[in-house]
């Protein structure tokens with residue numbers, strides 16, 4: 001059958017692709033249809049035809065999927081941030097669970113029955129809205145020249161005006177409206193990517209969900225340096241922003257580069273503190289629920305640090321990771337890819353000694369400061385790549401380092417590309433009793449678990465945790481244990 005552009009087909013959507021698009025098949029030929037959902041029967045028009053697949057536009061939904069709901073956000077379709085908002089939350093969770101299970105079977109080579117048996121129920125949110133503790137809003141000019149902010153329409157740099165994203169904190173709207181009003185009143189221009197002119201590029205807002213502290217960082221197209229007033233009538237703007245309840249830190253970040261990277265290297269605090277705090281509680285599993293314990297950690301967060309965007313779910317994820325580590329107080333644990341030490345400090349509750357490894361120097365500094373401020377002394381952080389630091393310690397045969405060479409538990413939380421092969425090989429040589437794998441990409445997770453299995457480990461538990469409700473992104477944690485020899 002010859003497929004050509006502009007042809008129209010009726011197709012049943014069966015799956016969701018990597019970017020949230022619906023996937024349907026006609027005689028084995030895959031069609032990728034934006035805005036279509038599994039269960040939809042839809043009339044689609046081919047827009048781009050390749051050898052084995054094609055992209056198509058949704059023309060008409062002939063029979064809607066039983067999972068279809070009216071999206072709560074009026075711009076959800078243009079914005080593209082929430083790729084699956086039109087799917088009911090229950091169906092979103094089911095999709096994520098089966099996506100992880102399928103990858104473990106297809107890529108990891110695990111038996112489907114075994115995976116169904118060991119996977120615990122996905123951890124969803126009771127109310128999957130307003131969960132993000134961080135928002136980055138691009139600024140630009142509307143056609144009539146007035147400044148606007150909102151979100152880039154999927155894959156473009158066209159700004160869809162919206163100061164009240166339903167995934168973000170309620171405070172974002174007042175902050176952004178205050179800044180826009182100031183810009184209009186004092187003719188402060190938004191940055192224009194085309195000409196490189198204009199001042200305000202982005203506004204970053206962070207909120208400590210459990211402390212209610214707010215941080216605003218305005219990214220400007222200016223060289224930085226010693227001057228203190230970068231925005232015209234800056235003090236008037238500060239007076240207004242500082243009045244907002246919870247305001248803790250206001251800073252300017254300088255970025256004159258013509259790139260997609262949002263923040264430049266230099267940041268200057270112009271009001272309040274340099275950092276905000278968030279407090280994450282250690283939770284105890286109670287059946288499928290979680291209950292708060294009296295233990296918690298306070299994290300200091302600066303504008304540029306990595307911090308899980310969903311604090312509520314981060315507590316659940318880290319608490320699950322800690323329970324998978326099965327610590328009893330005497331264990332030595334490595335926490336690879338530790339960031340600002342979030343998981344390491346949770347592990348410190350149950351371990352004798354924790355060693356964290358992270359490649360970004362500022363994150364390691366934050367991690368050390370976080371340990372100090374919480375009075376935690378059984379954690380040590382090393383700066384460097386996991387695939388370099390770990391083999392280096394394994395190679396050392398010095399006195400008293402046996403625990404480091406043969407830890408009881410290794411926790412990994414790599415970026416999407418997964419663990420380096422050298423890291424996995426070293427883990428196998430170190431022979432920890434347990435490996436806890438926290439992952440934001442179930443395909444690389446499955447690939448890496450397969451390697452660990454071939455090296456003598458067994459997959460024992462797994463749980464998906466929905467950190468990114470309404471988007472296709474997935475977070476999950478797995479426990480591997482060493483087989484008795």
Ligand code: SAH
Pocket residue numbers: 306307308336337338339340341342343357358359360363384385386387413414415
């Ligand atoms: N566990 C942390 C951070 C997870 S994100 C948390 O939950 O907050 C993954 C981290 O891995 C990032 O901080 C990134 O800087 C770091 N990273 C990326 N490649 C690395 C490598 N090769 N070695 C060590 N750390 C790395």
